[in-house]
Amino acid sequence: MSYLIILDTNIIFNDFFFKSSDMKKLLKYTRHEPVDLSITNFNYHEILKKYRDEIRPLVKKVKSTKSDLIKLEASEIIDFENLKADKIAAKYKNFLDKTIEENDIKIIDFPTSNDITEKISFKYFNNKKPFDENKVSFQDAIIWESIVEYCNENEPDNIAFISNNHKDFANKDQNRIHEDLAEDVQNLSYYNSLSAFLESEEDNLRDYFIDNFEYDEQLLKDELTLFFERNDYLPTTVDDMLMNSEFEGEFFSGWGSDGYIENYSINLNEVSLDIEENAMLVSFDIEINVSFSIETVDPTYEKGDPGDGMISESSSTNILIQSNITYLLEDKEFIDYVELESDYI
Structure with a gap:
């Protein structure tokens, strides 16, 4: 029986370096159980962008102190030569790539079907999830169609989609995938947090963790x-x-x-x-x-x-x-x- 677990970007960007207890439990679980942990290619690049967007203003803020530190003859306390946002972001990319490789995280490719542009467009025109009348960005639609296309081609028996973006993906109770999306993929369970998913897998985690x-x-x-x-x-x-x-x-x-x-x-x-x-x-x-x-x-x-x-x-x-x-x-x-x-x- 095949089991596909898909993480949305928001599950990772609060824990860029996979240090949280829940993330450690998830990685341990997926290393030992017959499951495929995955993110979409869009998620992968979005994580890198989120990291760059976080680090750039911080680097800029530190660099703004350089002239004052020079005046005080204290500029040597910061290595301004190597304080470059792109360099730090590249280091993070190496970390992320290594984490993906070591934990055998699958990258689900972008959707490539011939009618994908038309399909996403008509969901937008008709305010179908992940769109609504106040939602005009296409990021979530690309993520969702990546999942749909992969699942239709590979037919996993069970799918878990973990995202705290319940506004665009979930029903009103935030415990199921929205009805607009449910018809796209069979056997998909939605979880609004990593802890909610781990709670559902409590019996399978007992071999690795003592709560x-x-x-x-x-x-x-x-x-x-x-x-x-x-x-x-x-x-x-x-x-x-x-x-x-x-x-x-x-x-x-x-x-x-x-x-x-x-x-x-x-x-x-x-x-x-x-x-x-x-x-x-x-x-x-x-x-x-x-x-x-x-x-x-x-x-x-x-x-x-x-x-x-x-x-x-x-x-x-x-x-x-x-x-x-x-x-x-x-x-x-x-x-x-x-x-x-x-x-x-």
Whole structure:
């Protein structure tokens, strides 16, 4: 019996380096079971584009500090010569290609049938999914028709399509493929998240993972606290969120700056044991209490006035970060920390 599992781009771009607990479970499952894990060729190139789109503004932001660092004779702290977005993106492509090869991930080619342009066009004209009256982009249609054409040619017995883009692919309850699409492919099950798919395969995962693994909860929390004290993951995330958010203060609105973590708490959600790797896959939340300044340009400031032309007022907020990490039991070491979601609460 053939089983085809298809990942949409959105499952990967929140976890570009395949570090999350759910992704590790999926890869372990597909390496041991008679299933084909796949992405479409469109997804492959879209993942690379998403990565480039993420890295380019970051590189630009770092490069914008070069003149100031030169003035302060501190430019050597950054290797500006090798700080090139295309070079970093090429390195990521090598990683992605290696991951695809090592895990035998199938690339489903672009649709090539003679009537494919007409087929997609009429779905667009008739507001058939993945289109609707407010959806005019063709990316999802190309992904879907790639899947349809491959499945019609290869006739897998069962198909799992995993995508959190429920708006364009799913029914109102977000648990089945939309009726406009169901007629295109037989025996296809839709899952709106990787965790939803893994839950459906729970019985098949028991040979590789022990869920609800018994561990010392307080000891694990203490070890995680030490881990965060040895790096700057949390301050970096906090600063990035503050700088890219607008806050309404008592006197004016502005962006956040000078963030300071007053305290934080760790809540363990799920801990599984990877039997083969002798490693704990840890899913947890971090709730952070942050004090910071709301900052904006002083509208009364004129050139020559003292100061930097900015005004600020004190504020505070709470941030929730949903994270995964792996703990190697033999080496007593954390690896593969990844932040999946972060938001204000």
